[in-house]
Amino acid sequence: MVEQSIWMQKVAADPGHSQWYIDRFRSMARAGKDLAGEARLIDAMARRGARILDAGCGPGRVGGYLAAAGHDVVGVDVDPALIAAAEEDHPGPRWLVGDLAELDLPARGITEPFDIIVSAGNVMTFLAPSTRARVLSRLRAHLADEGRAVIGFGAGREYEHTDFLDHAAQAGLVPDLLLSTWDVRPFAEGADFLVAILRPA
Structure with missing residues (x-):
């Protein structure tokens, strides 16, 4: 059995955590x-x-924007409350409850592969540590051979950027470009954030 994610551990400890997160982003959007x-x-x-x-x-802010821009979007999250919020706030994409460590979209009728996989919002640091390499392997399995995976998360969250890049390499993903922000600033050693644009090896 796959270890429970850090996110779902937080939800188990505080059943209001998901709604707090949803409300936080809705409030920021209204502002x-x-x-x-x-x-x-x-x-x-x-x-x-x-x-x-x-x-x-999560509650769909990235995938919702991309769908509105005309892309064919599938969103997956382990938290049913976040998926329900995504369906409510961003109708259009296909939103699915699922654990990324067990990701098997063909089994759910989703045509493969994807041109781009995006994982924003520190998702990698909310995974169960024992599943991080496995998640990257599952993402690679869903990525087109000419596709790219774009994954961003902050430093100081108990997942070193060097360990992430090692796990990516084990999964068959190599860097095309490393950035320190989503607004395309170069990555440098010691940066407090990483946006890794990865391609199949």
Whole structure:
């Protein structure tokens, strides 16, 4: 059995955690905050009408933007409450409850592969540590041979960037470009954030 994610451990400890997270982003959206920085980068990278997997989609802010921009989006998240919020706030994409460590979209009738897989919002740090390499392997299995995976997360969250890149290499993904922000600033050693644009080896 796959170890429970850190996110779902938080939900088990505090049943209101998911709703707090949903309300937080809804409040920021009402206040006019820019919540689409990650999605704009992905949109700029993608051909029109690209197939995009939002891995760890949460309440749908990235995938919702990309669908509105004309892309074919599937979003997957382990938390049913977040998927329900995505369906309510961002109708259009196909939103699915699922554990990324067991990702098997063909078994759920989803045509493969994806042109781009995006994982924003520190998703990698909310996975169970024992599943991180496995998740990257599952993402690679869903990625087109000419596709790219774009994964971003902050430092200081008990997942070193070097360990992540090692896990990516084990999964058959190599860096095309490493950035320190979603607004395309170069990555340097010691950066407090990593946006890794990866391609199949």
